[in-house]
Amino acid sequence: MAPVDFEAFVDELANVSGTTIMPFFRSALGVEDKSGGVDFDPVTEADRAAEAAIRQKIRATFPTHGVMGEEYGSERLDAEFVWVLDPIDGTKSFISGMVGWGTLIGLLRNGQPCYGMMHQPFTRERFSGDGGSAKYRGPGGERVLRTRPCATLADAVLYTTTPRLMAPAEQVRFSVIEEKVKLSRYGGDCYAYAMLAMGLVDLIIEASLQPYDITALIPIIEGAGGVITTWDGGPAQAGGRIVAAGDARVHAAALALLQASFEA
Template sequence: MQITPISKAFFDRLADAASAAIIPHFRTALAVENKLEGAFDPVTIADKAGEMAMRELIGAAYPDHGILGEEFGNAGLDRENVWVLDPVDGTRSFIAGIPLWGTLIGLRSGGRAVQGMMAQPFTGERFYGDGTSASYSGPGGERSLRTRPCGDISQATLFTTSLHAFNDSDRATYLAVERQARLARYSADCYAYCMVAAGQADLVIEAGLQPYDITALIPVIEGAGGVVTSWTGGSPIDGGRVVASGDPRLHEQVLKLLS
């Protein structure tokens, strides 16, 4: 079945609305709630306001679409088109005043991640992809995104957000891969995937992801020439253990290491 894409202009509208709701709260003394008993999973008024602004636009423009959102739950997940929203991916960085966070806007159609955008309101950057191409806009202008060649882990720049996201077994597996990489960096959340798409880094390995953490980023990585799968090579759309590579040769190597 042929999929009729949503215009990038509508993604920009959603990003504009989220930005207007979120950015007034960045680097302010805002209250932080904890969503997870026994651990720390922060949420702020910025998260809630950003998602609500996007939901209102989607509901008005596409009332027959479903929504999977981090802050306000799910509706119509059995529909052909489902929006997957994370208003502030990287809330820990947000509340610490570090601009390594972003608004994730993803669209699933027929069960596949077909379009996605990561928007960073503070820097004014946006990374967009539709699975076949990807683009950047920001202070440096506009350009196409393309991953860079990297055929071996020994030459790779690797990202993960936090070692605390791994269980003991997965942490040991990840660290075995990290030891073979040229450079490892932490705490970038969605920015890490965008840097792979932009050809600035080569690899992201994570665990414990939710669908709203990854759906928007899949079309960006794939559109730039990269690969995103689970650690076993399956679909990453439901989150869990995810690996994203800029070079398909590197991806195959890393999958063997992760297994």
């Protein structure tokens, strides 16, 4: 079997998903609440149509590969290669007409993230990485992604989607960090991680993430020179509580304060 160019194939998946999603953006699309009224968790026709299109292409090209997706569940998770999909990460932004959303396409090999892409079809931007390098492609051309140096929390720009996604005890731990940074902003979902890889954000702290929320972003962050782990310093691909930083010094400082506040 000839070597597989996974980068080219992921580009094809991004093309398919973007073509599927864009007719729905800033339109009167239907929105369902997956939470059953407990805590608004929207899903749209665009989410489902895009994931179905991506899955169909994966199945036709790599029938032995596994797939994990937000909308249609998991299959063959014991395969050597498993695709991890979030057709629209940031659905709340999507239904609000904002651009802080994207399609996440990640690839695991033997359980470890080996390639990822965040595609924003409206802005025509693609952020991709393989853990060793990362790059950006968009209207302004193509460039290598590198995180920026940031020595201390006092110098850091911090993002989280919203503290309301955190449990009360987690919000307390987050606030310890938030009080020390230069600037704290909410929103962005996957787009904030892309900005960290681009060197415009220094720190992201999240909780309650699913594997499909984060797997594709890990090779991008690490490929750009950043660090991404759980709050206790473990691997990030299972989701949960996540800390991503462009500089290892800020990552270490955030972990130390999160753990100290937890122990207290």
